[in-house]
Amino acid sequence: MDNKVKVGIFKLTSCAGCQMVIVHLEDSLLEINKYVSFEYFKMATSKNEEMQPVDIALVEGAVTTSEEVEELKEIRKNSKVLVAIGSCATTGGIPAMKNDTSQVELEKYVYKNLIPLTSVKAYGLNEYVPVDAYLYGCPIEGDEFLQLMANLLAGISPRFPAPSVCKECKIRGNYCLLVQGKKACLGPITRAGCNALCPSNGYPCTGCRGPSLDSNPRSLREILLDKGYSQEEIKKLFKLFNSQVSEFVEV
């Protein structure tokens, strides 16, 4: 069908995990395929060499090289709606952990000698182009992707509520890792939507979905200091996924 909505899935610097979440949707992916045509999906298809305009561009990964800046601008120019998917595309995520170290030192450590790399500081997409919608998390949630696609296909601007992970943890009736377990859990300041996946499996929230709407990192810092965590430990924790998020870093 020619009237299908044209979708492109693009990858900058990332692990491809968010694309994998989409691939893992299996049956739902075949259902979506009735309404959209995937024009770019390098990992899945050998069609398409040159960039053609698309209706929806889903971009995974952080921008970490000068070539990627150009590529992203080209994608922006050729797409009606641009969606940042996953924490790398949203805020720089894990790749942005390198930003604290000078580029020369990074290259020397990993490659032993200086080489013709074009690597620059890592940022989310909105550092360089306007972004129309975000899917949060490392990796994204499959259900949120389906909701996003349904909204976009219906012409509705996608909105995801932003209470904290704590709310979902309470609904699930979990043991509280922060209060009861005395663990450094970032649930109180992190955007919900993952159904509190990590805390429900005994792993403290690491803030991969970024700040919740009512996020109060200062207050959480006080609580963690009280529990015996050092300022340095807290800083590292806050910066794992959010080294470019001012609310987290200023604390």
Add this chain to the structure above:
Amino acid sequence: MNNKREINIRYISRVEGQGSVLINVRDNTVESVLLNIFEPPRFFERFLIGRRFDEVHYVTSRICGICPIAHVVAALRAVENAIGVEVDEQTKTLRKLLAMSGIIQSHVLHVFFLAAPDYLGYPDAIAMANDYPEVVKKAFKLKKLANEISATIGGRAVHPVSASIGGFLSFPTEEKLMKLKNELIEARKDAEETVKLVARFSFPELIRKQEFVALSKPNEYAIYDGNLVSSEGLKVQEKDYRQYVEEHYFSHSNAKFSNLRNRSSFMVGPLARVNLNYNLLNDEAKRVAEEAGFRVPENNVFKATLARTIEVVHFIEESIKIISEIKIKEVKPTYSWKPGSGIALTEAPRGLLYHSYKIGKSGSVEEADIVTPTAHNAYNIENDIKTIVPKTLILKNEGETKKVCEMLVRAYDPCISCSVHFLNLNVEKDS
């Protein structure tokens, strides 16, 4: 007259990540092959420095969205070796089950979605689904089951969370395990049919003398630990890895290339594992291999895809065994630790994976070193292309050469995000 030309495959599709191949040809002789990995470098080894030892597996999982489990398991074992933590049998068994589910998922994805479209003549699996709906449905079912196992044991399929230093933070219910066991029993038939389907593919042929490398153990088909062995008689203990495997950086690639000291490139992955450890496959896997006409040693690189399907049968059977025998005790990890250095070698879906860490007095990472399966294979892929291009060029046109080279690269199922921690094909030739 200068009879030089360039064949350029600019962006190899249906592989995980970004890479290209540039081939320079003069008078139908290949002058050089450059496997260019332009996936941006990611510097994991540097930014892990200063992180706490119990975060390492959680962060290194993010090296790869296809084989996060392999990185989790390798990182956990390497850190545990560094800080002197030993885990109980239940933890080892659950980690193996988790690792097997990761391999099944990755293999099914490769066989049906990345490789099969080449052999059945489609740009992708979605287009293939129109003519082969049953095949695609089967693939989805198998992949879904593998992901369910990963999520049940690891908490989540992409970037699992439950596996931790010293043990597991959460445990599956018996009810869930029983459901998985029943689904695995049902999946036996689909896995066997997959072997039959792939055995009918007309594989191009590339046979050249090369060294296969994999982990090996006396009494099990090794994926979790073991000695490093090769088809040329190498036998190395995990801790001595760096004395035998060298890494080189070339300006054309952001991935480093590996070779064996004083020897050449080598191949890791499913074909290497099946060739080296065939006798340790279970009876079901051996039977389907025989029926498919798979004889070891199988030296045709393209048949790595067939080796994957045989492994899927093997790991389904092993998973059934594990689930049937395990009685889970919900013991949360407790351990004491000391600073130190440690190494782990594991078998990821794509082959040998190396993680190594030095943990300091404060519990922070002081040194980190990671070599992924695709980095192990990269140099071998270049050598393979050098061998196959002259054959195809003389017989066929440039388009065919590009296609065969892409298929060859895909046979390795390269994981490019991993390797920069790979592919665009350029063939340069003279007309």
